Amino acid sequence: MYVAVKGGERAIDNAHAWLAEERRGDLAVPELTVAQIREQMALAVNRVMAEGSLYDPDLAALAIKQARGDLIEAIFLIRAYRTTLPRIGGSAPVQTETMACDRRVSATFKDAPGGQVLGPTFDYTHRLLDFKLAADGEAAAVQTGTPHEGGTPHIMSYLDREGLIQPEVAQEAPPPDLTRTPLELPVARALRLQALARADEGFILGMAYSTQRGYARNHAFVAELRIGAVAVEMEIPELGFAIEIGEITVTECETVNQFQGSKTQPPQFTRGYGLVFGMTERKAISMALVDRALRWKELGEDNLGAPAQDEEFVLYHSDNIQATGFLEHIKLPHYVDFQAELELVRKLRRDAQAYREAAE
Amino acid sequence: MSDYNFAYLDEQTKRMIRRAILKGLAIPGYQVPFASREMPMPYGWGTGGVQVSAAILTPDDTLKVIDQGADDTTNAVSIRRFFQKTAGVAVTEATAEASVIQTRHRIPEQALRSDQIIVYQVPIPEPLRFLEPSEVETRKMHSLEEYGLMHVKLYEDISQHGDIATAYAYPVKVEGRYVMDPSPIPKFDNPKLEMAGIQLFGAGREQRIYAIPPYTKVVSLDFDDYPFQPTKAAQECGLCGASDSYLDELIVDDAGGRMFMCSDTDYCTTRRRAGHVGAQGTAYAEDAA
Amino acid sequence: MTPLLQVENIAKFYGARIGCAEVSFDLYPGEVMGIVGESGSGKSTLLNLLAGHLVPDRGAVRFDTRTGGLRDTVTMSEPERRMLSRTDWAFVHQHARDGLRMNVSAGGNVGERLMAVSARHYGEIRTQAIDWLGRVEILEDRIDDRPTAFSGGMQQRLQIARNLVTGPRLVFMDEPTGGLDVSVQARLLDLLRGLVREMGLSAIIVTHDLAVVRLLADRLMVMKDGHVIETGLTDQVLDDPQHAYTQLLVSSVLQV
Numbered sequence: 001m002y003v004a005v006k007g008g009e010r011a012i013d014n015a016h017a018w019l020a021e022e023r024r025g026d027l028a029v030p031e032l033t034v035a036q037i038r039e040q041m042a043l044a045v046n047r048v049m050a051e052g053s054l055y056d057p058d059l060a061a062l063a064i065k066q067a068r069g070d071l072i073e074a075i076f077l078i079r080a081y082r083t084t085l086p087r088i089g090g091s092a093p094v095q096t097e098t099m100a101c102d103r104r105v106s107a108t109f110k111d112a113p114g115g116q117v118l119g120p121t122f123d124y125t126h127r128l129l130d131f132k133l134a135a136d137g138e139a140a141a142v143q144t145g146t147p148h149e150g151g152t153p154h155i156m157s158y159l160d161r162e163g164l165i166q167p168e169v170a171q172e173a174p175p176p177d178l179t180r181t182p183l184e185l186p187v188a189r190a191l192r193l194q195a196l197a198r199a200d201e202g203f204i205l206g207m208a209y210s211t212q213r214g215y216a217r218n219h220a221f222v223a224e225l226r227i228g229a230v231a232v233e234m235e236i237p238e239l240g241f242a243i244e245i246g247e248i249t250v251t252e253c254e255t256v257n258q259f260q261g262s263k264t265q266p267p268q269f270t271r272g273y274g275l276v277f278g279m280t281e282r283k284a285i286s287m288a289l290v291d292r293a294l295r296w297k298e299l300g301e302d303n304l305g306a307p308a309q310d311e312e313f314v315l316y317h318s319d320n321i322q323a324t325g326f327l328e329h330i331k332l333p334h335y336v337d338f339q340a341e342l343e344l345v346r347k348l349r350r351d352a353q354a355y356r357e358a359a360e
Numbered sequence: 361m362s363d364y365n366f367a368y369l370d371e372q373t374k375r376m377i378r379r380a381i382l383k384g385l386a387i388p389g390y391q392v393p394f395a396s397r398e399m400p401m402p403y404g405w406g407t408g409g410v411q412v413s414a415a416i417l418t419p420d421d422t423l424k425v426i427d428q429g430a431d432d433t434t435n436a437v438s439i440r441r442f443f444q445k446t447a448g449v450a451v452t453e454a455t456a457e458a459s460v461i462q463t464r465h466r467i468p469e470q471a472l473r474s475d476q477i478i479v480y481q482v483p484i485p486e487p488l489r490f491l492e493p494s495e496v497e498t499r500k501m502h503s504l505e506e507y508g509l510m511h512v513k514l515y516e517d518i519s520q521h522g523d524i525a526t527a528y529a530y531p532v533k534v535e536g537r538y539v540m541d542p543s544p545i546p547k548f549d550n551p552k553l554e555m556a557g558i559q560l561f562g563a564g565r566e567q568r569i570y571a572i573p574p575y576t577k578v579v580s581l582d583f584d585d586y587p588f589q590p591t592k593a594a595q596e597c598g599l600c601g602a603s604d605s606y607l608d609e610l611i612v613d614d615a616g617g618r619m620f621m622c623s624d625t626d627y628c629t630t631r632r633r634a635g636h637v638g639a640q641g642t643a644y645a646e647d648a649a
Numbered sequence: 650m651t652p653l654l655q656v657e658n659i660a661k662f663y664g665a666r667i668g669c670a671e672v673s674f675d676l677y678p679g680e681v682m683g684i685v686g687e688s689g690s691g692k693s694t695l696l697n698l699l700a701g702h703l704v705p706d707r708g709a710v711r712f713d714t715r716t717g718g719l720r721d722t723v724t725m726s727e728p729e730r731r732m733l734s735r736t737d738w739a740f741v742h743q744h745a746r747d748g749l750r751m752n753v754s755a756g757g758n759v760g761e762r763l764m765a766v767s768a769r770h771y772g773e774i775r776t777q778a779i780d781w782l783g784r785v786e787i788l789e790d791r792i793d794d795r796p797t798a799f800s801g802g803m804q805q806r807l808q809i810a811r812n813l814v815t816g817p818r819l820v821f822m823d824e825p826t827g828g829l830d831v832s833v834q835a836r837l838l839d840l841l842r843g844l845v846r847e848m849g850l851s852a853i854i855v856t857h858d859l860a861v862v863r864l865l866a867d868r869l870m871v872m873k874d875g876h877v878i879e880t881g882l883t884d885q886v887l888d889d890p891q892h893a894y895t896q897l898l899v900s901s902v903l904q905v
Contacts, residue, residue, distance in 0.1 A: 008432040009441075079398040084364065182393035182567040185496050312495060322565045325403030329483070332405065332435055336428045336465045336623055339609055340527035340546040343593055348521050355522070504728045506735070508765025512750075512757050515764065518771055519754055519793050583771035 023068050037061035046278025047071055051320065052078025053179070053198045055248050055277050072200075072320050079321055082179075090174055091234045092242060096226065096252050096275075098151055103227040103279075106155050108256060114152030119227060120279075155224040156254050159269065165256070166268040166299075185312055192294055192315065193287075197276060199318035201283045207308045207318075208286035211293045216306030220255040220272060220289050227251045227279050251276045253284040257292050270299055290314065367414040367447040373397055377415035377569070381560060384571035389534030390502070391485050391568040399564065406439055406464060408562030409481035412569060413443065413462050416477060416560070422450045424458035429466040429606070429623035436464070455626050465528075467549040469605045469627040472557035474574055480543040482563040485570065487531040487541040507539050510581060518586055530588075533579045534572060542578075548592045548606050553578040595620040598640035600631040651713050653678045653819060653851050659698050659708035667875035668694040671708075674870065674880070678818070681845060681852045683866030683883060685859060685898070691875035693823060696855045700740055700821045701730050712737070712819070735765055739812035743824040745804035748811070749796050755782060755807055756792040762815045781810040785840060802833035806840065813844060820845075820852040826861055838864050859902050863887060871895050 024031065038045055038061035048060040052075045060078060067073035103119025106112060118124075159165045175190035178198075183191070196204060211218060229249050235242040255272040272292030274284035293308040307313055317323060365371065380394040399407040417423065423443055427436035431453040439462060440451055452458050455468045464481040472478060488498045491509050501507070510531060517525040530547040534540050542553055543561060553559070559572040572578060580588040596603045598619045605627055607620040619640055622628035632644040652675035661668035669691035676682055684692045697703040699710055701722055711719040712733065722730055734740065742748040749758055759778040760768070768774050779789050785806035787799075796804050805825065812820065825841065826834040842865055845852060854865060862869055862883055869886045871879040871894065879892040890896045 006432050008434045008437040012434055012437055076398075076402065080400045083398045084368075084370070086370070179398075180395050182395050184393060316495070321398065322403045325405060325407075326483070326565055327404070328402060329404030332464075333428045333433055334465070334544075335608060336546055336606070337528040337544050339593070339607070339623075340548070342609065343591060344525065344527040347591070348523060348525070351522050500727075500731070504731055506731070506765065508735075508761050511764035511769075512753060512761050515760055515771060515774065516754060516757050519756060519775075583774075584769050585772050 023066075032065055034058060034061045034065055037064050043279065044069075044071060046276075046280045047201060047283070048074045048078055050277040050280050050283060051075045051198050051200065052082065054078050054082045072324055076321050076324075087180075089234060091232050091245070094230045094232060094248075094250065096230055096250070097154055097157075099226060099228040099230050099250075099252075100147070101152050101226050101228040102249075104152055104224070105222070106224050107222040108224075109155065112155055112158070114148060117148075152226070154254070156256075156271070159223070159256070164269055166270050168271075183315065185315075187311060187315065189291075189295070189298075192311070193273065193275075193291060195315045195318060196274075196287045196290060199287075200320035200323070201280075201286070203318050203320070203323075204286040204290055205282060207293075207314060208289035210306065211289050211308045216293050216296070216304050216309045218257050218289075218292055220257050220292065222285065223254045223256045223271075225251070225253045225281065225285065227281070249278050251278065251280050251284040253281070253288045255285070255288040255292060270295070364446055366419070367417045367443065368399075369397065369411065369414045373411075374415040377411055380569040381412065381415065381571060384560070384569050385558070385573050387538070388572050388576050389532075389538030389540040389570060391570045393567055394569050396564045396567045400442070401438065403565035404483065405435060406462075406481040407564030408566075408569070409462050409464070409479050409564075410439060410442070410562075411564060412479045412560050412562035413460060414447075416479075417443065417447050417449055417460060419447070419449065421459045422452050422457055423447075424452050424455060424461045424626075425463075426461070426466065426468070426624075426626075427464040428608075429468070430625040432625065453626050454630075455624075465544050465546075466606070466623060467545055467552040469622070469624045470630075471552070472555050474556040476557040478557055478559050480545075480559065480561045482541070482543045482561050482566075482568075484529075485541055485561065485563040485566050485568040487529075487539050502538060505537070507533075510539055511583075514581060514583065514586075518583070524582065524586060524588075531581050533581060535577050536579075539581070540570065540572075546592070546606060547580070547588070548590045550578075550580045550588070551590050593620055596638060597622045597628060597631075598638045600628045600636045600641060601638040602628070602631055602636070650677060651719065652676055652711075653680075653713050654699070654853075655709075655711040655719060656699065657709045657711070659695070659705050659710060661694055661698055661703060661705050667691070669698065669872070669875045672870075672877055673708075676819075676851055676853065678851055679849050680868065681850075681854065681866045683862030683869045684853065684855045684872060685857060685862055685869065686872035687857055687898075689874070690872040692855045692857075692872050694875075695872070696821055696823055696853065699853060700738070701734065735762065736815060737818045739817040739820045741805075741808055741812055741820065741822040741825050743827045745796065745801070745808045748808040749804065751796050754793045754795055755787065755799070758796065758807060758811045759814050762811065766815060777814065781814050782807075784844070785810045786836075800833075802829050802837060805829065805837060809841070809844070813848065813850075816848065818851060820850050822852060822854040822856075824856050824858075825854065826856070826858065834861075841865060859887060859899065871898065 038057050041064065044064055045057050045060045048063055048071060049055050049057065052060065059081065063074035063077040066077060101117060103121060104114055104117045106116065156165055178191055178194040229247045231244045232246050232248055233242045234245050253274040257270045257272060259267040259269050272288035274287030274291065276284045276287065290308055294311055294314065296303060296309050303309055377394060380392045383392045384390065396407065397411060399410055401407060401410065425431065425436045425440040427433040430436065443449055444451060455461065455470045458476065460477050460479065461468065462479045486498050488501060488509060491513055492498050514524050517523065526547065528546045529541050529544045530550055532540055532542055532550060532553060542550065553572065554577065556574050558574055561570045582588040593607045593609065595607060597605060597607060599621050602622055605622045605624055608623045610619050610621065612619050632641065637643060654676040657673050659672045660670045672695055684695060686692045694703065698705050705723060709721045710723050711721050714720050722733065740748065756775060756778040759781050760774045763774050763777060779792060782789065782792060787803060787806055796807055799807060826837055829837065838861060854861065856862060866883045869881060869883045870877050871886065873894050879886060879890065879895045886895065887899055890899050
């Protein structure tokens with residue numbers, strides 16, 4: 001005699017309890033604090049803020065703790081939280097030329113005003129596991145220097161002065177909000193950049209890499225990579241003027257790409273652009289390369305059929321929350337549909353058998 | 361969750377979704393784009409259905425949530441709990457008592473009334489998606505009523521297999537105009553799509569809402585000489601003996617022994633309560649939860 | 650008599666380069682127009698402009714629609730143009746792959762246009778498909794095969810069947826015999842000639858092969874560097890070419 005399986009509610013409760021236990025791990029080990037994650041796992045925090053589209057290092061650190069270190073799960077927590085926040089208004093565009101640069105490098109010129117500032121980069125480290133870190137080591141004292149006076153003008157502005165860079169047209173109207181309007185193709189560049197800014201780093205990295213390997217090859221030079229704090233300003237209607245509401249750290253990458261021209265128009269360099277929350281270089285550079293690849297139509301280039309040129313392919317598959325949700329949903333029960341397929345296959349086999357017998 | 365608005369979504373968002381729903385009802389079967397919100401459950405796990413339900417629920421509603429026809433499957437439990445927490449609405453397992461039913465992959469066996477709304481969870485709203493991967497192209501095909509490709513697929517099935525080889529998410533034509541994917545319900549359920557209740561379809565990840573108003577003509581695509589057949593397993597339910605309900609097949613022992621039972625758990629329980637007993641069942645007694 | 654197609658000053662430029670410039674002509678029902686020239690002459694550009702695949706920089710392409718009389722297809726809405734290309738128009742591509750669904754059976758390919766205009770009886774669709782496959786000399790037992798299993802000549806014949814099954818009034822053909830063996834070409838041309846006469850089709854055929862136009866076209870336009878340099882009745886132009894370039898073309902054809 002068969003008893004129908006029940007107990008879904010109890011199973012879920014038990015699963016959640018066990019999850020909490022696993023999250024805590026060995027009780028003999030001190031519990032991880034949100035502050036520790038914020039301070040000592042800052043690059044993970046940056047990624048969660050960037051792809052969660054929410055600048056709040058404490059919340060991002062909490063999400064990482066709750067997600068047991070699974071960054072996409074943490075990004076999901078941040079996105080869901082963001083949905084519930086009321087929209088007060090829009091800020092003015094951040095002025096990255098006023099950035100106090102912690103890091104600023106250019107591959108296109110040996111030197112430029114503002115200098116080549118390495119900043120706290122992994123770039124020239126030797127990737128050897130440092131076992132001193134396993135024992136609680138103290139960081140060596142760092143030499144201090146005097147900060148650079150005056151702003152750091154964009155490298156692009158010099159090329160711009162000579163008319164060598166294809167100009168960007170300023171838009172009057174505020175850009176549409178990807179999280180408030182459904183994505184419909186074809187997409188304006190502003191929306192494309194929004195989608196890329198919150199896209200999965202690994203996916204965009206792969207796409208960018210593909211352009212370097214020949215899938216819509218467009219040799220990119222990093223004109224400038226800068227990382228530092230910028231002020232966020234917003235116009236307050238009650239005051240009638242704009243005030244600074246806070247400061248954020250961003251990574252900005254501008255790439256210079258192959259020039260374009262015709263008999264009537266002298267050649268100019270074209271550009272790609274990336275901007276990400278926090279110190280998130282890999283993503284910013286990847287974003288700039290993919291941005292440039294997706295601009296083929298407005299720049300009058302050929303569609304070479306490369307994946308990175310396909311707006312629909314890139315934008316529809318770059319959101320890791322959508323991707324993981326749909327991927328993982330196949331774990332859910334599908335037995336009703338599977339039953340339908342079973343019945344169909346059985347029927348078709350019976351029909352085929354009958355046909356064979358009739359033919360004999 | 362007292363800091364959240366009733367049913368989680370803020371009023372602006374609900375208004376946006378209701379506008380999409382109204383548009384969907386005005387153009388039966390047409391996919392209305394909407395700005396899907398990030399919800400606390402993953403995309404692909406019912407966020408479209410949840411957003412539609414959240415937009416239409418009122419404090420007086422009674423909600424039923426089913427997945428694969430059962431109230432007790434884990435995702436149905438999770439979604440029902442979500443609304444209990446965020447909306448505090450009454451919940452039920454009885455189809456007849458629900459004013460709003462959110463479902464994944466099945467339509468209840470019991471016919472719905474005109475005062476009931478059923479909300480379907482939809483993974484891929486576009487019926488042409490697997491024939492034509494480009495969204496830009498499929499939107500054109502819908503606006504131009506270019507559905508030849510859909511019938512080509514059915515033709516190919518017959519020429520290869522001797523019959524149409526679609527078992528679920530079987531495409532339908534709504535009110536003679538739009539071809540629609542009814543969500544992955546088994547084709548057995550297609551005839552129920554002509555009903556007295558309001559039908560709303562939500563696809564969160566794909567950002568589409570569509571709808572079928574009551575008493576709308578919904579025709580499953582076929583050929584005149586290969587008419588649509590809503591088939592199911594030939595067996596009866598082992599617990600209640602029903603021969604007219606969609607059945608789940610269960611493997612009950614190591615030798616591969618099988619048993620069939622109603623996928624719609626409420627339908628089965630109601631029949632057993634009324635005294636029906638199937639070949640492998642026993643008389644009904646109030647089961648412990 | 651109303652022309653079926655009225656082309657007026659059609660032009661397309663690529664920067665300073667001329668794709669095709671100021672082409673005008675009228676085509677009447679039942680007429681076949683050939684457009685010849687070497688590669689780079691602009692003949693394919695012209696065909697694509699006429700068929701609505703390219704947007705012209707100037708000019709009009711008026712088609713005598715069934716319900717609305719002469720309508721400029723350049724300014725027509727996209728939905729209307731697409732409807733036209735599924736019903737009254739047909740386009741035979743040089744490479745059959747561009748005009749067929751390679752992952753659909755031969756029967757499905759021929760049946761698609763029928764199903765697109767609401768044919769709903771599988772048996773009848775199949776009967777019509779078999780009939781049309783027969784007309785283009787493809788055996789019935791290949792009806793369930795995919796075009797990938799066909800030879801180049803067969804693929805081309807399938808493409809023709811797929812296009813003609815709903816009785817279009819105007820057929821555009823882009824190098825229909827290009828890339829095929831000579832004997833296969835001859836067979837295909839014969840077939841085309843028969844179908845065109847039988848169905849009273851109008852056609853515009855682009856080709857670099859003078860033998861094709863000799864066999865199929867009533868009238869001829871010779872193009873060079875984007876311009877039409879000579880036009881007239883096929884036999885007249887080929888037997889008595891006036892322009893130096895036409896004379897060169899005609900004389901360079903190998904006489905076998």
